[in-house]
Amino acid sequence: MAILRRGCGTHTGPFRFAVAQVESVPMRSSIATLALTAALGACGGAAAPAGEGSGAGGGGSCLGSDLLASLGKSRVMVGYSGDDSVAALAPFDLRYVYLAGGLFDGQGPCASCASGCTAAGTSCAGGGCGWWGCWQWDQLPPGQYALDFAAKAGADGEIPMFTYYEILQASGVSEGTPEVTSAARDPAFMARYLADWRFLLGRVGSGKALLHVEPDFWGYAEQAGGDPHALPAAVASANPTDCAGEEDSIAGLGRCMISMVRRYAPNAKVGLHASGWGTGYDVLQNSNASFDVAGQAATLGAFLRACGADQGDFVAADMSDRDAGTRHNWFDATNATLPDFHQAFAWAKGVAEAVGRPVLWWQIPLGNASLAPANQDNRVDYLLTHVGEVAASHGVGLAFGAGAAGQATPSTDNGNFVSRAKSYYAAGGVPYCP
Secondary structure (H helix, E strand, C coil), X not given: CEEECCCCCCCCCCCCCCCCCEEECCCCCCCXXXXXXXXXXXXXXXXXXXXXXXXXXXXXXXXXXXXXXXXXXCECEEXXXXXXXXXXXXXXXXXXXXXXXXXXXXXXXCCCCCCCCEECCEECHHHCCCCHHHCCCCCCCCCHHHHXXXXXXXXXXXXXXXXXXXXXXXXXXXXXXXXXXXXHHCXXXXXXXXXXXXXXXXXXXXXXXXXXXXCCHXXXXXXXXXXXXXXXXXXXCCCHHHHCCCCCEHHHHHHHHHHHHHHHCCCCEEEEEECCCCCCCCHHHCCCCCCCXXXXXXHHHHHHHHCCHHHCCEEEECCCCCCHHHHCCCCECCCCCCCEHHHHHHHHHHHHHHHCCCEEEEEECCCCCCCCHHHCCCHXXXXXXXXXXXXXXXXXXXXXXXXXXXXXXXXXCCCHHHHHHHHHHHCCCCECCC
16 A cells, blocks of 8 residues: 655755655565553553663653653653754753765774765765764864764753664665665664664763664665564674674664663663654544554554564654645544554654653644645644643653745744744643643
8 A cells, every 4th residue: 555654854964854755565465463451550650660760750650750750851742843043032951963975885883974984985084974973173083973963952952852764864875775674784884873873872971862873764664564573674784792682673673772772871772763654644644534553552652662672662653754734644633533643642652652751752744824825733822821741641742843845944934833842841841741
């Protein structure tokens, strides 16, 4: 069936994007769905599965209570991706940025950006290469870009969030299942990839940050095969230093990347990405009232859990990577006609309960009715006036940002996002667990 890929774009730098695709993909087999937890706790929360790490609440508590407490928060967070100037306009909780565009060409991170450092054969001197480690003045140490972003966010009272999106960008394979069946199986590539992940974690160090691991990738992995333990990947064979205890599979990859966060960036919070189309159906755009949304959510959650998502702290999810006027993928704000917001929340709740972790909505379009037709959308207006519904479906945060060039941003939306955010904060915000 035809599936809209809410792709993350081809980011060769902090603000560079490419067009997502609509492609026909075959239905794939899935591992058996998990039964959703029957006993609900406060604010619709499910009891966390036994043996959970720091991300879940205790038995009967809201799934995201411990995560928010560890971040010094108790209310649903609001954040953005955008210019430095936006930070002063409202007391935002978080700010995110992509780290994408490519990897260093050597076996390990470069010692200097000014000399002897290349990415995809392009010199990093003068900031000219795609590797995020040299996105700053080349006389500064590699990785300074991430340090500066985190410092600026912290100075503005925001939690820095890094969206790590490198497998597609650095491997050179076509977007989709080749990322899984080709790039992730290449020991030499994965050795560089995991070395770069370790390098980022070293820059984060003991700081507080949110780490979002590979949007889209886990959805493509599920479409490549329903059991991530049966999908080969170079993990322990590529990085025996950090992954020796993990299997060489997609499941092992997710688990190793999360365990590396615990080792090298112990105060950071990490999450894999849940794609609404990962099961082979674009659930959030479903228009059939008899469609089994809960079953699809449970199947996706089971796949992510097998990849170690339950050992992380949150699950990131997206509603669309374009303004609705561009994609014509509106949600009905009256919740009378599918697709609508209530369906999206029902799916998110099912995923969260299957994984045992809360959902952080990410890259939410910023369009609104005051803009040109292609940039119109209703998600900012609805979500920031219905935050209680977000919380009731295990949503701990709303992070807004453009998914491509030409889409609305916090600086080009005629002030709508900032106005809505200021009203939300002025009213005291919405407690995640009242």
